[in-house]
Amino acid sequence: MTKYQEYNTGLFNFINNSPTAFHAVSEIRTLLLQKGFSELYENQYWKLEKGKPYFVIRNDSALAAFTLGSEENPESGFRMIGSHSDSPGLQVKPAADTASEPYLQIGVEIYGGPLLNPWFDRDLGLAGRVCCTDGSGKLCEYLIDFQRPLLTIPSLAIHFDREANDGRPIDKQKFLPPLFAQTLEDQLPDFTTVLKNRISEQYPQAKIVDILGFDMFCYDHQKASYLGLNNEFITCSRLDNLLSCFVGTSAMGDAGGQRNTLFLCTNHEENGSTSTSGAQSSFVENIFERLIPAPETRQIALRNSLFISVDNAHAIHPNFREKSDPNHNVILNGGPVIKNNANQRYATNCKSSALFKLIAREADVPVQEFVMQTGMPCGSTIGPMTAAKLGIETIDIGAPTLSMHSIRELTGSQDPYLMHKVIHSFLSSPELQRR
Known part of the structure; x- marks a missing residue:
């Protein structure tokens, strides 16, 4: 087994076990605990020791892991990485219940900006977070996953829509409710009863009285896998941005306790990051206020820090080369991609770019550069938000990706390890910045 395959085994397990943001953070928590990290809580006092790794979770879907380096002072600056x-x-x-006798469907809302056509005729799972009461009336929460194909969104047969292959628009309210159940001998089940039954199956000791609310998501049940004649590609759901989450987690776990490090994983990037657990929240500011209580020392530390925002990058599409800038030929298995935008939709500037290139050079990792074709709008990341909030030197990078925001995305089989290698070098290097 090559080092790339060994690393991808861990990545595949992580993604397969992370159908929602809540499950992803739960998986990160498990991995960090295995690496000796201690969990802290925002509603308690913290007593921190230099050289010891810690993490804290907000709203079950955002996490910050950090270490005050045993060989550095806080004002020396932090090596920071971020993902969502x-x-x-x-x-x-x-x-949720949407009856169309004799069938039961589930009403769904679009989260973020997915490519919708690939969601049709897929085996869909169902997972998320449920809030309920127990026998004493106490509020309790459960992460659930039905762990099997449960739903599908059937396409309308071409016999009824002869123009389907010519760009049929998707009526989101009408076309998207997944098929869930059918009346056979008994009446149709209601959705909350289905959730209550699943909690009882997954947590046999639970005593559930009422379902008070839920954050449930449909997801592609097909597992991560290799593609290509020589297994040169990886295909799976949620590569954007679970690949970066896994890289950040594994790199933090291997970084040691000598340096000041911080890994930030926030929620809701796909719909603007404006939430208690998003990049526009107070989360990272609150963390630094507790890590470095003295305001002036904190400002010195931030000025001496570097933040690497890690979010997937667009590779050139072989069927649509005209959509990419001809002088920025980003390819799969070509190494991490520096993301540039003149209007600061990415936070990269020449200094942060130069610093990252030096880090990659030390790690012996190739680097690519991306810029949108002039005249086309550009997406964004948590990079500019974090840079503006903290005033910290920031760069946006990502693994090259095809089919971004599809239900199945594609990257190179070498790209996750190459990203890990450069991020690990960044977190453990004795020199943070070169002036």
């Missing part, structure tokens, strides 16, 4: 736990998809509506 959410992915575009379909979220179940609060009043």
